[in-house]
Amino acid sequence: MLIFNKHFLATQSSESKKIINDAVEVVNDEIKSDRVGYYKLPTLSLQLIEQLKEIDTSSFEQIVIMGIGGSSLGIKAINTILRPITPHAKEIIFFENSDPLTITENLIKIKKEKACFFLISKSGSTIETTSTFKTIVDYCKIDMDADNNRIFAITDKGSSLSVFAQHHKFHEFNIPDNVGGRFSVLSAVGVVPLALAGYDMTKLLNGAEGFISRFFEGKEDHLLEKAYSFYENSKTQSINVVFSYADRLEDLTKWYVQLWGESLGKIDQDGNRVGLTPIGIIGAVDQHSFLQLVIEGPKDKSLTFINIEDFKNNLLVPDITLYGIEKTNFINNKSFNTLINAQCEATMQSVIQSGVNTDAITLDFISENNIGELIVYFELLTSLLGAMFKVNTYNQPGVELGKQILYKNLENS
Amino acid sequence: MLIFNKHFLATQSSESKKIINDAVEVVNDEIKSDRVGYYKLPTLSLQLIEQLKEIDTSSFEQIVIMGIGGSSLGIKAINTILRPITPHAKEIIFFENSDPLTITENLIKIKKEKACFFLISKSGSTIETTSTFKTIVDYCKIDMDADNNRIFAITDKGSSLSVFAQHHKFHEFNIPDNVGGRFSVLSAVGVVPLALAGYDMTKLLNGAEGFISRFFEGKEDHLLEKAYSFYENSKTQSINVVFSYADRLEDLTKWYVQLWGESLGKIDQDGNRVGLTPIGIIGAVDQHSFLQLVIEGPKDKSLTFINIEDFKNNLLVPDITLYGIEKTNFINNKSFNTLINAQCEATMQSVIQSGVNTDAITLDFISENNIGELIVYFELLTSLLGAMFKVNTYNQPGVELGKQILYKNLENS
Incomplete structure (x- = not known):
């Protein structure tokens, strides 16, 4: 199960409703017409x-x-x-x-x-x-x-x-x-x-299918609000940082970076350059690198936290006192599972207090089903944002020039 | 040896000269007064x-x-x-x-x-x-x-x-x-x-020392131009992407991300939020993820390419013809060393043609000396930019709040 939370204000204007409805229509058209598979x-x-x-x-x-x-x-x-x-x-x-x-x-x-x-x-x-x-x-x-x-x-x-x-x-x-x-x-x-x-790819596919079905039945509408919030704020918040509190999510965020970068970084139908820059980082490690920039740097970022409630691992911090460092004893006998989630929660609170638009995705535990859901969650979000930005989400004209130059240079070398 | 190239226009105005001189004065003062070690x-x-x-x-x-x-x-x-x-x-x-x-x-x-x-x-x-x-x-x-x-x-x-x-x-x-x-x-x-x-840390330290000495003797002034270009364009180009064409540079770019993020993401002496968002990516892999965004997305990025001229590895693409895929034969008998550098060069050309501010650092080969130089290159660039932004480059007040919340939450749990 994935639990979604948002810590940003969703606009309820009639304009926002129209943009959301139009985007829903686009993705419905994509699925019905078989243009997008x-x-x-x-x-x-x-x-x-x-x-x-x-x-x-x-x-x-x-x-x-x-x-x-x-x-x-x-x-x-x-x-x-x-x-x-x-x-x-x-x-x-x-x-x-x-x-x-x-x-x-x-x-x-x-x-x-x-x-x-x-x-x-x-x-x-x-x-x-x-x-x-x-x-x-x-x-x-x-x-x-x-x-x-x-x-x-x-x-x-x-x-x-x-x-x-x-x-x-x-x-x-x-x-x-x-x-x-x-x-x-x-x-x-x-x-x-x-x-x-x-x-077990059957379980993973079932998880994905469940999420897609629920979305098209209107049962995952939080995605619409989130996509709209990104779209609405895209001029000022041009960067979305996915902050995952689990080392093993690093490769998933790399996948998400490609998905977003290549799908949304486009010239829209009116000739404007649009898109959001995706960044994937890992907590608590990258608190030591990125948090200062988020808290005090330019307010050009939104943050998405991902954490795992139960790592199914009961490694504890042993009850050992280090002479001179007794003040860290409060963590003794607590699990690393507790520690990393407390770090996620504390970072999230400090970011929210600093007025940064933030949302959170919690996996109850690591399972094939949950990963299937998470994958299509990001894919649907991408399609919705592409529809709002009025771009062709599924092509990549910007990478062709480099390929042509490469082939020419190599053939002549 | 590191070779530096810039593909952006350096401003020669009197204002730019003053800002550069002031920054040089700040770092000179830092080293002389022993405030920064x-x-x-x-x-x-x-x-x-x-x-x-x-x-x-x-x-x-x-x-x-x-x-x-x-x-x-x-x-x-x-x-x-x-x-x-x-x-x-x-x-x-x-x-x-x-x-x-x-x-x-x-x-x-x-x-x-x-x-x-x-x-x-x-x-x-x-x-x-x-x-x-x-x-x-x-x-x-x-x-x-x-x-x-x-x-x-x-x-x-x-x-x-x-x-x-x-x-x-x-x-x-x-x-x-x-x-x-x-x-x-x-x-x-x-x-x-x-x-x-x-x-061999002696060699690495010697490389670092050599670069620092040359910088303070005014022999590495390209750094000043680059720092000023970042500073001058920081309002519109708020992201610096370091695009390294070598898998083993990924950890170095993670180090650079912390250095920049935590040093420059600050509230300046006039109360403005300043800083640049650093992103580290690896080519050719990430061409498949980031290039579209750079070429057609918002023009909010500068790019720094790093490549290694000679990997000291002569692995060749064998002279094998694949039935149906004969058109890739132009790469046969060429080395992967040639291929990855051709990819770097082609990507860089396509990015420059798209009007993105770009510079390049080439290591003649991987050596302790070169890595020592590269480390202090990024450190000096950070200090210069911090001086131009008028921030305290060396503190990190923005990460304290999260720590306080963490300690309170854990002690009460």
């Missing part, structure tokens, strides 16, 4: 889990993922947060960046005979992913025909990667055309490798 | 390395660090970036946050008989650090008197941690009073554990 992924993807049962995966102990951006961030986020509650999950090794030191270090970890390999690229020809694949083929001496039962391609129907996969008879899974990379975590992109690793 | 650390800390030679550290294979914020971020940054060129460095385990899952996971990694323990807290009573220490004492059955030769305390003279350390005769090193936590990486805080781990 991520809303239906939780239901669609259950079939993938069935399909996986036909593949013999008993010899795989290690999952090697080649993907970047939308093809890796979501998988990484779920793997990081669910691993402590899924101790027997298979190891996952991520090849994302083109950093030669990281690639060299990761190559050594691969146990070829026990590994399966995931090539993930929506477009099919992502430069980092294909370069890394070539490197792994060479390093592990993979025979693409003889070893095809341990190679999985996840890509758009008809893409160059799909052509390649069919040529060598790899396992192939497709991403629906109407699902963009950064909204694809609940498609084959996330579901196939994570289910194969041993995560 | 970090400028002299590179020289002072060389003595620490001498002192360490008197301690028998041959039995330590593992270094356990308990510290948070300024007491861990800098150590972590240096450990991450220098490890590939220092393969025999001892393992370092960091206990930073109060997350019960992370602490539980880290406890298991400790090999008591081969470990030494660093308690690092400038104030002496940081709640995360003392709580973790108690937990480790309990878990590893540490006898604080019998095991005192493997316990190191790094703290202010006369702090509660110092009292505790002297009571049990731990090794003790002090942080100069005039050096704040976030400026302390080149004091005992960073130098003692990293030198003990096997890093």
Whole structure:
């Protein structure tokens, strides 16, 4: 269960109601017209889990993922947060960046005979992913025909990667055309490798589906208020900081940063540059870095706190007195679970007292269901904000120029 | 060697010259009056390395660090970036946050008989650090008197941690009073554990000292231009994004985020809220998340690119043709070193073409000397900007309220 709290004033003007209603209409139109496909992924993807049962995966102990951006961030986020509650999950090794030191270090970890390999690229020809694949083929001496039962391609129907996969008879899974990379975590992109690793993706998809259904039934309207508040204040509060009080939420906030940055940082239909800058930080660690800026710096930020009520861990601060430091004894015999949540609460109170718009999401505990809900919560929020900003939430024209320059420079070098 | 480039127009007005001169005067006054101590650390800390030679550290294979914020971020940054060129460095385990899952996971990694323990807290009573220490004492059955030769305390003279350390005769090193936590990486805080781990801190300190000397001799004036550009544009460009093209620079950007956030996010002497929001991201990975926002979103950001010219790694993309994906063959036989730098260059060109203020720092390769330079580069930039903003760069009043609320809530719970 997720518990949502807001510590900001929601406007009740007729103008705000109209903007909210228009945004609801846009997302309803998106789902009805099938222009935007991520809303239906939780239901669609259950079939993938069935399909996986036909593949013999008993010899795989290690999952090697080649993907970047939308093809890796979501998988990484779920793997990081669910691993402590899924101790027997298979190891996952991520090849994302083109950093030669990281690639060299990761190559050594691969146990070829026990590994399966995931090539993930929506477009099919992502430069980092294909370069890394070539490197792994060479390093592990993979025979693409003889070893095809341990190679999985996840890509758009008809893409160059799909052509390649069919040529060598790899396992192939497709991403629906109407699902963009950064909204694809609940498609084959996330579901196939994570289910194969041993995560209970059925529960995660059910959690996601439940939240989406409730939202479209009008039972999660707090999302509308929050989206409107962000929209209304976007000129002055151009930064949204997600402050998570759990180390394992760091990768989820990286996923959220891509989702927001690439979806909302756009030129709107009137030619204005819009969007909010997303920042993900981790408490209590980053209290030591970001809090001063929030409290006394420019009032250009809103804050979203995420915490976990019950870590299902009873590690206590032992009842030990340190000579000279007796004044910290008040924490003795309390759990670290209590401490980190007290730090979250105290930081939140100090931020609210400083007049910063703040809201909070509490997970009662870490579960597949809760993570599924949290993922679609951020996706729906993004769609609503995109509708309010009047941008195309699902394209990314701004990243094309860099790619063109890269290709030209490399081809001429 | 660091190479600095700027892709923004520097103002040459008489007003800008006055503001720059005033800032130079402030930092000169800081160093002369001894009010601010970090400028002299590179020289002072060389003595620490001498002192360490008197301690028998041959039995330590593992270094356990308990510290948070300024007491861990800098150590972590240096450990991450220098490890590939220092393969025999001892393992370092960091206990930073109060997350019960992370602490539980880290406890298991400790090999008591081969470990030494660093308690690092400038104030002496940081709640995360003392709580973790108690937990480790309990878990590893540490006898604080019998095991005192493997316990190191790094703290202010006369702090509660110092009292505790002297009571049990731990090794003790002090942080100069005039050096704040976030400026302390080149004091005992960073130098003692990293030198003990096997890093060549002499070279790093020499690199830092060289840059500081050149700056005060007027030979690194590009820093003045950059600081002024940030100051001049701070109302409209309130965010500075450091975009590093090397995975191992991520921890260094986290250190920089604390340095900037906590130093510059302040109420200035006229009562205005000032400061810039620092964001650290990693390329090419985060091109897939942040670039769209930079190119088409609000023009509220400046960008600083960092890249490494020579990774000293010759991993090549093998000359393999993938059926259907032949169009990526142009990268075959090129090195990943070439690819990641081409990505950096292409991204930078696309950002500059979009009219975003941009500058670039290139490390010719990863070396202790270069990292020392880079650290003081960011420290000096921070001091200059603080002087221009007319804030107290070295305090952090905004984080006190949260601490008071935390203590009250926990004592009453």
